[in-house]
Amino acid sequence: MAISGLLIICVLTILGGLCAAAEDTLQIATEAYIYGYPLVTMDMTRKFLTNVAAPEAASAPMGQLIKLRTYPAVDNHAVTAPNADTLYTMVWLDVSKEPWVFSIPDMGDRYYLMPMLDGWTEVFQVPGKRTTGGKPQQYAITGPGWSGKLPDGVTEYKSPTALVWILGRIYCTGTPEDYQAVHDLQDKFSVVPLSSYGKPYTPPAGEVDRSFDMKKAVRDQVDAMSTEDYFNYLAKLMKVNPPSPGDAPMVAKMAKIGLVPGQDFDASKLGLLDEELVKAVPKFALVKIMDYFRHAGKPINGWMFTTKTGIYGTDYTQRALITAIGLGANLPQDAVYPTGKDDASGRPFDGASKKIYYALWQWADAAS
Numbered sequence: 001m002a003i004s005g006l007l008i009i010c011v012l013t014i015l016g017g018l019c020a021a022a023e024d025t026l027q028i029a030t031e032a033y034i035y036g037y038p039l040v041t042m043d044m045t046r047k048f049l050t051n052v053a054a055p056e057a058a059s060a061p062m063g064q065l066i067k068l069r070t071y072p073a074v075d076n077h078a079v080t081a082p083n084a085d086t087l088y089t090m091v092w093l094d095v096s097k098e099p100w101v102f103s104i105p106d107m108g109d110r111y112y113l114m115p116m117l118d119g120w121t122e123v124f125q126v127p128g129k130r131t132t133g134g135k136p137q138q139y140a141i142t143g144p145g146w147s148g149k150l151p152d153g154v155t156e157y158k159s160p161t162a163l164v165w166i167l168g169r170i171y172c173t174g175t176p177e178d179y180q181a182v183h184d185l186q187d188k189f190s191v192v193p194l195s196s197y198g199k200p201y202t203p204p205a206g207e208v209d210r211s212f213d214m215k216k217a218v219r220d221q222v223d224a225m226s227t228e229d230y231f232n233y234l235a236k237l238m239k240v241n242p243p244s245p246g247d248a249p250m251v252a253k254m255a256k257i258g259l260v261p262g263q264d265f266d267a268s269k270l271g272l273l274d275e276e277l278v279k280a281v282p283k284f285a286l287v288k289i290m291d292y293f294r295h296a297g298k299p300i301n302g303w304m305f306t307t308k309t310g311i312y313g314t315d316y317t318q319r320a321l322i323t324a325i326g327l328g329a330n331l332p333q334d335a336v337y338p339t340g341k342d343d344a345s346g347r348p349f350d351g352a353s354k355k356i357y358y359a360l361w362q363w364a365d366a367a368s
Contacts (some may be wrong), residue, residue, distance in 0.1 A: 025257055027275040029227070032254045033285035035247075036234035037222070037320040038121040041327060042163060045239055046092045046219045051212050053205045058088075061206025064099065066090045067186040071174065071262070086169035089114075091191050093144035096162035096240050101154060102141060102168070102198045105188035106282050107134040113334055115140065115310070119163035119241035121323055123310040123331050130334060140194060141166075144242060151197060161241035166191075167328045206292040219324065227281045231265040238262065246314050289324055291316045293339075303340045307332035 020368025042180050049066060052059045058073075060066040068088040093100045104114060104127060113128030127137060138154045143162050147234055150156055168189075172182045192201045213221060225233070229300050239262035243251050252260070257278075267275045296318060310331035312319035342348055 008095070022273050022277055025270060026277045026284075028253050028257050029090065029259075029278045029281045030285045030288065031250070031316070032234075032257070032259055032291050033227070033230065033281050033290060034320045035250050035254075035316045036230070036238075037285070037289065038323040039119050039237050039241055040225075040230060040234055041218065041222050041323050042117075042119050042121060042165065043233075045327060046163065046165070047209065047212055048214065048218050049090075050092050050206060051209055051214060053208055056320070057170065059103045061203065062092050062094060063191065064091065064190055064203050064206070065186075065204065066189060067183075067189075069179070069186075071172075085171065085174075086297050087179075087186065089168040089170055089186050089189055093141060093164040093166070093191070094162055095141055095146070095159055095164055097139045097143075099142040099146060099148075099150075099156075099194040100164075101151075101192055101194055102139045102166060103190045104137040104139075105185060106136050107170075109134060110182075110185070112169065113330065114166055114168040115328075115330055115334070116157060116159070117165045117167060117328065118159050119237065120244075121319060121327065121329075122160070124159060125157040126331060126334065128334070133328045145152055150194075154197070160244060163237075163241050165328070176293035225282065227278050228265060228267045230282065231259050231267075235259060235261055235265050250314075250316070280332060283349060289317060289320045292321050293325075295323055295341075302344050303338040305336065305338050307336065309335075309337065 016300065017147040046062075049059050050062050052061060055064055055066065058068055059064060066088070070087070071084045072088070077176050091102070102114075107129065109129075111129050113130065115123045115128075116238075118124050125139075127139065139157050140150050140154045141157050141159055141164055143159055146158075170185060171183050172178050204364055222230075242261065254260070257274075258269055267278050270278060292306065296308065297304045299305075308315065309322055309329040312322075325339065329335070329337060340349070
């Protein structure tokens with residue numbers, strides 16, 4: 001009978017601690033889990049939101065616009081903490097084979113932003129009222145290594161990864177009249193592959209994966225993965241969503257435990273002790289991610305304020321934390337996310353006294 005990784009750790013701790021080699025393996029595997037958490041979560045979110053044959057409600061196939069016609073429902077499990085004063089207009093793209101052209105209509109004076117996130121949750125461009133104004137715009141999102149000629153009037157935005165999520169938000173007051181006005185704008189957005197730009201285009205039907213759990217929240221599905229399943233998924237994703245040049249030291253570390261982009265991960269090659277230890281990695285890593293909340297920003301009157309969103313560099317734990325509590329976070333120039341779990345006196349929120357136990361609120365210029 002196999003001995004669980006947690007039990008081995010407890011036994012070895014009692015005996016005087018982990019041997020250096022096993023401790024190193026555990027440390028690297030934990031860092032690798034945290035490093036890959038955004039990419040795995042992003043792709044699982046993509047699956048959740050695109051697992052339909054045709055656009056419906058809050059879902060649409062890859063390469064087709066998702067147009068939320070109302071504020072997000074309370075039982076929407078695709079994203080951890082959607083904001084509630086904008087109508088989402090978004091699309092998932094695979095730019096590994098060819099670029100996609102994203103067209104924004106005349107937005108007038110209405111507040112909007114169309115942040116473009118790569119597979120690692122980094123915001124690589126953000127057209128919107130603040131940055132590009134309200135005039136009509138056309139952008140070609142190109143993938144890693146692409147080169148070629150674009151049509152006149154189309155601006156290139158280079159994505160570092162094959163996976164792209166345009167997570168657009170358009171301000172809406174919530175009145176019937178303003179809902180309709182925003183719906184009219186949403187219907188004027190378009191996205192087509194470059195080869196079909198300027199031509200009649202009918203998107204193909206989406207592929208539906210019947211085995212994917214559409215009832216369980218994405219975060220819960222990611223957190224429930226075994227270490228081996230998680231690392232195999234991560235290795236597969238890294239083949240077309242390459243690590244950045246700054247990630248080279250982390251990539252080298254991961255190779256020491258057999259985690260290499262595009263290659264199968266086999267924990268049994270680590271040896272019996274390391275194989276059992278690695279099984280416990282998700283629990284350790286997730287605790288470390290959530291514990292990092294204490295270091296994620298500046299505490300003020302019970303609220304944690306951070307401006308470290310949208311671009312993370314090599315701060316992998318910060319990136320993983322934001323993925324866990326607010327996937328798709330904007331740049332601080334566009335949104336600030338005060339997060340609270342304690343009251344003004346420092347005591348945890350208590351549901352028994354009818355206070356909110358955990359809140360994540362977004363403020364953007366739309367409110368001003």
